Amino acid sequence: MATIELNKIEKKFGEFHAVKPLDLTVRDGEFVVLLGPSGCGKTTTLRMISGLEAVTSGRILLNGKDVTWKHPSERDMAFVFQFYALYTHLSVWQNIAFPLQAQGEKREVIDRRVSEVVEILRIGHLLRARPGKLSGGDQQRVALARALVRRPAAFLMDEPLGALDAELRETMRAEIKNLHIAQHATTVYVTHDQIEAVAMGDRIVVMSKAEVQQVGTPVEVYYDPANLFVARFIGSPGMNLLDGRLTEDQVHLLGKNRYAVPAAWKRSLPEALGGRDEVVLGFRPEAARMDPGGALAGEVFATDMHGGYSLLHVNVGENEIVHIRSDRQTSYPIGTPVRFDIDAEMVRFFNPQTEAAVSREVAR
């Protein structure tokens, strides 16, 4: 059981600002993902929570108690790393039992608790093996078991699936999520993989350049990205973002393309742009539909098949490529002129000066 509060925690390495003052409350039982590209400060943030890294300023509260200057071992949090950090000379059983032995638990208690976690992670058949003999997935299961056996107040995980191949990552992703549903332990999870983040997180903290860009549920970061960075980073491919100029009720895009501002935005958009006319029009690949009478035109740059669906890449002028999700039935040769439309509900606007999204609340 744990609530973790971060009050303006900050990290500087000399002149380098690794994490700018950051506020976050992780609720009891919540699975929060810190997401961002390498160097964004997500791992440093996690290490500050764990106590492996000292904060430069700010406070960390665990269940309301200040643990900012407590030793990692006094924080009652278990850390799971990308590289499993198992003891190669010990058996799987010994690895899992280790934290309990170190705490001086009685043999019966150790036996019982190891059996419990072994059951949960379905690694009973591996107990006598040495970790070095195991697959990457099984090693990570052992590392998870070792974290779980301590019954910590919270779990901190640093890219635990980063070293696994794509197939195994998919499997382990679901296993960790299942474990979380069953245990309901407060978890802070670090990844650079946006798919992992939206698939697993109750909430996601998107970070870039040492700063939080957005905190939100998967639905929020996907449908209502707070700024251009989040819009690009979430989704594969990310949101289509087209530079334009607003005149009256039209956005003038590259080439001859014009997009009529949906009614709901007409009043708010000019205000949000602060009197300037530059605007960025955003829409997800699935928000566009091929339509011979569509408002926007371009020519096919490439098409590709992704298994269950196809992506159509359309050059809308000056090699600005828009990605459109379509079914697999229709194929378009390169160079084919096409027209498409955007679902007005799925259109987003951004202010290129501030990079911030124009609020939909204002629009209503």
Place this chain on the structure above:
Amino acid sequence: MSQVELRHITKHFPTVTALRDVSFSIHHGEFFVLLGPTGAGKTTTLRIIAGLEQQDEGSVLLDGEPIDSRTPAERDVAFVFQQYSLYPTMTVYDNLAFPLRSPLRNMPKPQIKSRVEDTAEKLRITHLLKRKTAQLSGGEMQRVAIGRAIVREPRLFLMDEPLSNLDAKLRETLRVELKHLQKTQGSTTLFVTHDQIEALTMADRIAVLIEGEAIQQGTPDDIYDRPATTFVAQMVGTPRINLVSAGLHNGTVAIEGSGLSLPAPRLNLSESFLLGIRPEDIRPDPKGRFTGKVILTEPLGVETILHLRSGELTLLSLVPGMASQRVGDEVRFDIVQEKLHYFGPDKKRITAEGN
């Protein structure tokens, strides 16, 4: 006539047989992908075609002629590697011009200049021509490496996982650009990867290589819709195909560990077999024939993976958008009958007779 043909290639290394009787042909202007896990023999195949490695048996033909006795230089193929192998102290221009300045070519300067500029334009690196390659980002370096291959106008491009060192976003962008370039240039390309998405999205045709054997060849549609073995079925598609044991009972297909049963297809099925169901072919539907309990949801944005528990069985279902279903919900669902895949006990696809 196909441009490249491999006939019954076998290659042994001291401890392992890397390739076992591998044959395939690549047509003019085709983007051909060799897909397989690590250690399947993909890179060895490329090296044999390039002449960097000699096969033990079989023959490589270029435009119908055996080239087995030709040196790498005489084969006129261009290699693009995962590591960029550029000259770091030279400018981008000099890196691109380098293969053209070879004394063997004796190419006049103005011609070199126009070729380099053309190539830079195609790869959108014109603004980088004066920069040293050490100052470039990973994506820019790989563009230059591809440019250096293109500028030679070789008969064949061999690409060995050229995108795998790049981050996910850049890989997406370069995949599309590379495909566009290949199609507009009409250059014959053999591209090696372990990434099924790269294979599906870029290839005209794919050969799946596993443990030195070419298991299946076909278009991305063939590989995805009609996988030849359970291994191929599991290798392509995310999330992975549901693969379940099933049997024939009273003329219906009964899925083991669940109460699910389906009408039997017009196939010659043995008593027990494996059934493959793609996640997008399991569709929640209030009027569906089956029921399951949602035990996990994985919202991916554009779609959501539902883990449905039915009896002892967990099936993955892929539904559009951010699904409304919650963990614990009982849902009805249906399975798209025409899209099922049947595999025998030997893990090979069971097809209608005559196919």
